[in-house]
Amino acid sequence: DAGVIQSPRHEVTEMGQEVTLRCKPISGHNSLFWYRQTMMRGLELLIYFNNNVPIDDSGMPEDRFSAKMPNASFSTLKIQPSEPRDSAVYFCASSFPILTGPGYTFGSGTRLTVV
């Protein structure tokens, strides 16, 4: 298994542009998580899905952020319009229904820079 796959690895965009981050979870995992990591705030949970259904999006900072999971093998996190303060590393993680460390895997992350 290739693990959790995120794309792109790096994204540089201008303020005001739309940004779409992509995630492919591990096959068989039914939970998917989006995190944002910054030096100031550490690892923040933005939203998570169970069986493709959004369960808790209370961590989504603003209406500019939206996430979808149209099927079990794909999820997107969209920022529109982007702002410099959105610059961060965004991680996707997926897990089995039973939460255990070995079954909870992070992707390699997308480093977003908004200029």
Place this chain on the structure above:
Amino acid sequence: GENVEQHPSTLSVQEGDSAVIKCTYSDSASNYFPWYKQELGKRPQLIIDIRSNVGEKKDQRIAVTLNKTAKHFSLHITETQPEDSAVYFCAASIVTGNQFYFGTGTSLTVIP
């Protein structure tokens, strides 16, 4: 919901010394506690975990202890090496729950 606090935020030790990172949690129902290591520019990766039915678990130079009564757990790294330098995150969850609750991370520097 669960609240996990982690201390210290930064830690420097001499190579060969021990390092200890402590976390507390608020929800007595939490019964699973993983620790993640994140090297610079890389993803967090699981290094050790413990369930609430045991008080200590070891894996070579790494150990985790759990005090359910006090609701705190700790990561112990002995004989530290430069490659142990990284950010370490603790987390707490209910195994049948929906998510991990992460601490704010500890940046460990091992000085050669």
